[in-house]
Amino acid sequence: GAGVSQTPSNKVTEKGKYVELRCDPISGHTALYWYRQSLGQGPEFLIYFQGTGAADDSGLPNDRFFAVRPEGSVSTLKIQRTERGDSAVYLCASSLMGGAINEQFFGPGTRLTVL
Amino acid sequence: AQSVTQLGSHVSVSEGALVLLRCNYSSSVPPYLFWYVQYPNQGLQLLLKYTTGATLVKGINGFEAEFKKSETSFHLTKPSAHMSDAAEYFCAVSVRGFGNEKLTFGTGTRLTIIP
Numbered sequence: 001g002a003g004v005s006q007t008p009s010n011k012v013t014e015k016g017k018y019v020e021l022r023c024d025p026i027s028g029h030t031a032l033y034w035y036r037q038s039l040g041q042g043p044e045f046l047i048y049f050q051g052t053g054a055a056d057d058s059g060l061p062n063d064r065f066f067a068v069r070p071e072g073s074v075s076t077l078k079i080q081r082t083e084r085g086d087s088a089v090y091l092c093a094s095s096l097m098g099g100a101i102n103e104q105f106f107g108p109g110t111r112l113t114v115l
Numbered sequence: 116a117q118s119v120t121q122l123g124s125h126v127s128v129s130e131g132a133l134v135l136l137r138c139n140y141s142s143s144v145p146p147y148l149f150w151y152v153q154y155p156n157q158g159l160q161l162l163l164k165y166t167t168g169a170t171l172v173k174g175i176n177g178f179e180a181e182f183k184k185s186e187t188s189f190h191l192t193k194p195s196a197h198m199s200d201a202a203e204y205f206c207a208v209s210v211r212g213f214g215n216e217k218l219t220f221g222t223g224t225r226l227t228i229i230p
Contacts, residue, residue: 004158031216042119042205042220043159056217091159098216100147100209101166106158 002026004107006092012113013082021077021110025094032075033104034067035091043091049075050098082114117142117208121221129229134193136224138180138206141187148189149207149218150180159205165189176200201228 005024013019025032031050035043045059049069060066064082069075079086089111093104122137140146150162163174170182176199180191189206203225207218 033217035218035220040124040222042207042222043218045217045219048216059217093159100211100216100218103161103164104218106151106160108156108158 004092004094004105006090006107006110008110009108010111010113012115014115015082015084017082017114019079019082019112021079021090021112023075023077023092023094023107025073025075025092026105027073029094029096029105030072031095031098031102031104032069033093033095034075034077035093037089037091037109039088046077048098055098079112082112084114087112087114117146117210117219119206119208119219119221121204121206121224123224124222125225125227127227127229128196130198131195134178134191134196134200134226136191136204136206136226138189138191138221139187140189140206140208142208142210144210147209147211148180148182149209150174150178150189150191151205151207151220153203153205153223155202162191162204196228198228198230201226 007022034046037043048056052072064080067077089109091109093106095102095104118141120139148165151159165182173179205223206221
C-alpha cells in the first residue's frame with residue numbers, strides 16, 4: 001500500500017518568503033507528526049496531530065511556524081518569513097493511533113533551502 | 116525530559132564482522148526505545164523497538180538490541196554485517212503516558228561496510 005508522501009521533495013526559497021510543505025499520511029492513520037532534521041542531526045519533534053487537532057505543538061520553534069490538518073488527513077506545515085536557519089529536511093510521520101508504542105511511519109521528507 | 120546519546124557518529128566494519136552501534140538514554144520514567152534506519156533518499160524505517168517485557172528485542176534484517184536499565188543503554192547489534200547494511204542509524208526514546216507521543220532522537224551513526 002501507499003506510504004507517507006510529502007510534497008515537494010525539494011523547495012528552494014529566498015529569505016523572508018512564505019512556504020507550505022504538504023504531508024499525505026497513510027490512509028486511516030489518525031496520528032500525524034512533523035519533525036525537522038538539520039544537517040548532521042537527528043530529527044527534532046515539531047508538532048503532533050491527533051485527528052484534526054494539534055495535541056502537542058511544543059516543538060514549534062517560534063510563531064513563524066504553523067501547521068494545520070483540517071480534515072484529519074492531509075497536513076500542511078506553514079513557515080512565514082523564512083530565515084536561513086530554517087533550512088533543513090522536514091519529515092512527516094503517521095501512525096494508526098496516538099501513543100509512542102504505535103509505530104510511526106516516515107515519509108521521505110521535504111528538503112527546504114532558504115537562500 | 117528524555118534524551119539520547121549515540122556514541123560514534125561514524126562506524127566502519129568489515130563485511131561479515133560484528134556490528135555494534137551504541138545508544139544511551141536518559142529518562143526519569145520507564146522509556147520506550149527505538150532504532151530507526153535511514154537509507155539514502157529514503158524515509159526512516161523502524162528496525163526494532165522495546166516497550167515492555169523481554170529486554171532482548173529482535174528486529175528486521177537480523178538486527179537486535181538489548182535494553183539494560185542498569186546501564187541506561189540500548190545498543191544495536193548484528194552478528195555479521197552485509198554491504199546492504201550501509202546506512203544511517205538513529206536511536207530514539209519516548210515515554211509512556213498520555214501526551215507523550217513524540218520521539219526524541221539521537222544524532223545518528225553512519226555505518227560504512229568495508230568489502
